[in-house]
Amino acid sequence: MANKIPRVPVREQDPAIRATNFEEVCYGYNQEEALLEASRCLRCKKPRCVEACPVGINIPEFIAALHEGKLQEAADIISADSSLPSICGRVCPQETQCEGSCILGIKGEPVAIGKLERFVGDWKLQNGAAPKATAPRNGRKVAVIGSGPAGLACASDLARMGYGVKIFEALHEAGGVLVYGIPEFRLPKQRVVAREIEAVKALGVEIETDVIVGRTVTIDSLLDEEGYDAVFIGSGAGLPRFMGIPGENLNGVVSANEFLTRANLMHAYDAEYDTPIYVGQRVVVVGGGNVAMDAVRTAKRLGAEATIVYRRSEKELPARVEEVHHAREEGICFRMLTNPTEVLGDERGWVRGVRCVEMELGEPDESGRRSPVVKPGSEFEIACDVVIMALGTSPNPLLAATTEGLETSRRGCITADEHGATTRKGVFAGGDAVTGAATVILAMGAGRTAAKAIDEYIRSL
Amino acid sequence: MYPILEKRLLAEGIWLMKIHAPRVARSAQPGQFVIVRADAHGERIPLTISDFDAAEGSVTIVTQAIGASTRKICALEQGEALADFAGPLGRPSEFVHLPLEEVxxxxxxxxxxxxxxxxxxxxxxxxxxxxxxxxxxxxxxxxxxxxxxxxxxxxxxxxxxxxxxxxxxxxxxxxxxxxxxxxxxxxxxxxxxxxxxxxxxxxxxxxxxxxxxxxxxxLNALMVDGTGMCGACRVTVGGKTRFTCVDGPEFDGHEVDFDEAMRRQGMYRTQEQRAAAIEAEREAGHVCKIGLDK
Missing domain, CATH: 3.40.50.80 (Nucleotide-binding domain of ferredoxin-NADP reductase (FNR) module)
Structure with a gap:
C-alpha cells in the first residue's frame, strides 16, 4: 500500500544557523523526494483535498502527473486554477486546507501537498515552457491597482485573454505583501517573487510603480482620461491596527508593517541599504498570526531576544503551524494567554517594558474561538526595548474616499459581489481589499474570478 | 527614474531641485508632499512640495543636506535622476477645499x-x-x-x-x-x-x-511608505493618534503634542548619526578594523 511510506521529511536549514541569517528556512524537496512523496497519494475518487482548496486545484491529478515524472503536465494542471504555485506552496495554510482534509491524515500524516506544489512551481519557474501564446490583442485596456497576489493574478489572466493591462503600484517595487510583508527566509524575493512577476510581464502586462491611485491619479481619471475600459482594485489591506493602550506612541513601538517593510522592502538588515531599523536587545511582538511570526523571527535574526505575546492559547494561534514550529525551533519565546495593557517608557520616552495581564479562555465568540478574559490580579511586567504590534490590518480608505459610488463595509472593506463587481460600474475588486486581511491563495483566486467578470463586462459594452 | 531638470544652491547646504514628474505635477496641490528615493539603496524620505508646474510636468523640492539620505539626494546633479518620486501625498491645505468667498x-x-x-x-x-x-x-x-x-x-x-x-x-x-x-x-x-x-x-x-x-x-514626521501603511508618522493631535501621511501633514498647531512629535523624530537618529560618522571616516580613507561598520 502506498500509504505505508511515511511522509518524506523536508530538508531545512539548521535552526541555530538560520536564526542568524535571512536565507530560506525550508530547502524543499528534490526530484527524488518529490516523486517518492507523490507516490503516497491515494488518488481518492472524491478528493477531499480539492474541496478544501480555496481555488479547487486538481490536486490528485497534478500529483499523479508528478509521480509519473511528467512535470510540465503537473505544472499545467496547477496553472488551470492557480497562477502562483511557488508562492502558495510556501505560504498557504495547508494544514487547514488541502492537507487538513487528506484522508491519510486521519491515521497518519497527510500527503505533503504544499511541498509538492512548491516543487512543481519552482520547477516551472526554472524549466517550464514559456507561457502559452496569449489571445490576439483586442484593443481594450484594463487598469489594475496593486501588484500583490490579487492584482498579478487578475492582470495575467486578462493579458492572456488579449487585454492591454497596466498595473499601478504605490511602492517602488512590484509584489505588494509578497515583497514588503513576507520575509526573505519564508519567500525568496529574487528566486521566486521576482520570477513570478517577470512571468506576468512576459505576457505583456505593464507595471508602473510610484503611482498612488487616489492621489497621483484617480479611478475616474483612469477611466475617463486614460481610456481604460475597466479597473480592478487589488490594493490589499495595508493599514496597521494599534491596541489603543497607553504608551503606544513611545519610541520603540512600531507596527509589524513598519518593522517588516523596513526589513523586507527596504533591506534594512543589509548594510548596503540606507534605511535604518531598530531592534534593541529585547523585542516583544503582540499578536499570533503569520505577520506576528514573521516579525518575531525577523527580530531574532537581527540579534534580539524575541518574544510573542498572545492573548489566547497556542491552539488558537492563527499562524500556520509550520511557522509556529519553525519559530519555536529558532528559540522564540511564546507567552500565551497574555495581553498587554500598557507600554512602559523611561524618562527619555523610550520603551522599557510592557505591562501585561494573564488571560483565561471563556465562552466561544462569533468566530468560534473561545474569547479570552482577564484573570483578576494577574498584572505583571515584561522588560523590553521594542514592542511590535501585529494585530491585523485593514484596507486603505483612500480609494473609497476618492471614488464616487464605491461603497465599503463598516470595516472599510470594498463591497463586491461574488464575481468581484463593486457598486461602481466598470470597477471590480478582490483580495484583502474586499475581505480584509486573508491569504495569498484567496486573493489570487479573487483576482482570477474578477478577470472573468471584467472580460464579460467589457464584452457587454 | 525622475530626471533632475534644474539644480540650484539656495543657501549653504540647501538645494533646490526641479524634478520631471508629470503625473505628480498634474495632481499636486499646496500642502502636499512627495516620497523621494535617491537610488536603489536609498531610504524613502518625505519632502514637502515647494512648487509644481503641470504644463512643464515639473515638481520642485528643496532639500537641506543634514542626514545621510538628504546628502545623497543633494549630491545628485542636473541631468541625473532620482530613483523614485511618489506623490502627491497627504491632504492639501484646508483653504484649497473651502469656498473661495470664505477664504x-x-x-x-x-x-x-x-x-x-x-x-x-x-x-x-x-x-x-x-x-x-x-x-x-x-x-x-x-x-x-x-x-x-x-x-x-x-x-x-x-x-x-x-x-x-x-x-x-x-x-x-x-x-x-x-x-x-x-x-x-x-x-x-x-x-x-x-x-x-x-x-x-x-x-x-x-x-x-x-x-x-x-x-x-x-509636520515633517518620519515615514516609510507615506500612504498609511507603516504608522511611523504617528502623532498625537487633540489627544488622538493620527497618521501624518494620510491625516496630515497639516494639523491644528494648538492641538499637536510637539514634545512627543520631536521625540519620535529622533527614533533612528543615533543609528543615522552612526552611519554618517562611519561614512565620513570611510571618505577620509579610514577602514574600520574592529567591525563598527558592520
Missing amino acids: RQRRYLFVAGGVGTAPIYPQVKWLKEHGVRADVIIGAKNSRMLIYTDAMRAVAENLYIATDDGSEGFKGMVTGLIEELVEQRGERYDECVAIGPMIMMKFVALTTRKYNLKTTVS
Whole structure:
C-alpha cells in the first residue's frame, strides 16, 4: 500500500544557523523526494483535498502527473486554477486546507501537498515552457491597482485573454505583501517573487510603480482620461491596527508593517541599504498570526531576544503551524494567554517594558474561538526595548474616499459581489481589499474570478 | 527614474531641485508632499512640495543636506535622476477645499523657518492667485541662510524677515516678530500657517495661542511608505493618534503634542548619526578594523 511510506521529511536549514541569517528556512524537496512523496497519494475518487482548496486545484491529478515524472503536465494542471504555485506552496495554510482534509491524515500524516506544489512551481519557474501564446490583442485596456497576489493574478489572466493591462503600484517595487510583508527566509524575493512577476510581464502586462491611485491619479481619471475600459482594485489591506493602550506612541513601538517593510522592502538588515531599523536587545511582538511570526523571527535574526505575546492559547494561534514550529525551533519565546495593557517608557520616552495581564479562555465568540478574559490580579511586567504590534490590518480608505459610488463595509472593506463587481460600474475588486486581511491563495483566486467578470463586462459594452 | 531638470544652491547646504514628474505635477496641490528615493539603496524620505508646474510636468523640492539620505539626494546633479518620486501625498491645505468667498474674507500670516520656507511658497502663491491676502515672515539663522525671499516678495502682501543675529530684518526669533506685528503694530490675522523645524512650530503655536489665532502646522514626521501603511508618522493631535501621511501633514498647531512629535523624530537618529560618522571616516580613507561598520 502506498500509504505505508511515511511522509518524506523536508530538508531545512539548521535552526541555530538560520536564526542568524535571512536565507530560506525550508530547502524543499528534490526530484527524488518529490516523486517518492507523490507516490503516497491515494488518488481518492472524491478528493477531499480539492474541496478544501480555496481555488479547487486538481490536486490528485497534478500529483499523479508528478509521480509519473511528467512535470510540465503537473505544472499545467496547477496553472488551470492557480497562477502562483511557488508562492502558495510556501505560504498557504495547508494544514487547514488541502492537507487538513487528506484522508491519510486521519491515521497518519497527510500527503505533503504544499511541498509538492512548491516543487512543481519552482520547477516551472526554472524549466517550464514559456507561457502559452496569449489571445490576439483586442484593443481594450484594463487598469489594475496593486501588484500583490490579487492584482498579478487578475492582470495575467486578462493579458492572456488579449487585454492591454497596466498595473499601478504605490511602492517602488512590484509584489505588494509578497515583497514588503513576507520575509526573505519564508519567500525568496529574487528566486521566486521576482520570477513570478517577470512571468506576468512576459505576457505583456505593464507595471508602473510610484503611482498612488487616489492621489497621483484617480479611478475616474483612469477611466475617463486614460481610456481604460475597466479597473480592478487589488490594493490589499495595508493599514496597521494599534491596541489603543497607553504608551503606544513611545519610541520603540512600531507596527509589524513598519518593522517588516523596513526589513523586507527596504533591506534594512543589509548594510548596503540606507534605511535604518531598530531592534534593541529585547523585542516583544503582540499578536499570533503569520505577520506576528514573521516579525518575531525577523527580530531574532537581527540579534534580539524575541518574544510573542498572545492573548489566547497556542491552539488558537492563527499562524500556520509550520511557522509556529519553525519559530519555536529558532528559540522564540511564546507567552500565551497574555495581553498587554500598557507600554512602559523611561524618562527619555523610550520603551522599557510592557505591562501585561494573564488571560483565561471563556465562552466561544462569533468566530468560534473561545474569547479570552482577564484573570483578576494577574498584572505583571515584561522588560523590553521594542514592542511590535501585529494585530491585523485593514484596507486603505483612500480609494473609497476618492471614488464616487464605491461603497465599503463598516470595516472599510470594498463591497463586491461574488464575481468581484463593486457598486461602481466598470470597477471590480478582490483580495484583502474586499475581505480584509486573508491569504495569498484567496486573493489570487479573487483576482482570477474578477478577470472573468471584467472580460464579460467589457464584452457587454 | 525622475530626471533632475534644474539644480540650484539656495543657501549653504540647501538645494533646490526641479524634478520631471508629470503625473505628480498634474495632481499636486499646496500642502502636499512627495516620497523621494535617491537610488536603489536609498531610504524613502518625505519632502514637502515647494512648487509644481503641470504644463512643464515639473515638481520642485528643496532639500537641506543634514542626514545621510538628504546628502545623497543633494549630491545628485542636473541631468541625473532620482530613483523614485511618489506623490502627491497627504491632504492639501484646508483653504484649497473651502469656498473661495470664505477664504477671501481671511487674512493669513505665514511663518516660515529655514528650509520650511520653500513649502510655504506654493501656498502663498495659490492664495495670491485666488485674491487672498497673506503676510509672510521668513526666519533664518542669518542673512546668508535666508531662502526664497525674492519669490516670496512677489506673492506676499507684506514680507518680513527675522534673523537670529540681526544681519537682516528683525533681530530675534520669528515668535518675537509675531508679537511685534500683533502687539506693537496692531496687525490682525484670521489664520496662521507655520512651517519649519518642529521646535519653531511649537513656539509659534504657543505664541499664537495667546491671541487665539488659529494656527496650522505642517509636520515633517518620519515615514516609510507615506500612504498609511507603516504608522511611523504617528502623532498625537487633540489627544488622538493620527497618521501624518494620510491625516496630515497639516494639523491644528494648538492641538499637536510637539514634545512627543520631536521625540519620535529622533527614533533612528543615533543609528543615522552612526552611519554618517562611519561614512565620513570611510571618505577620509579610514577602514574600520574592529567591525563598527558592520
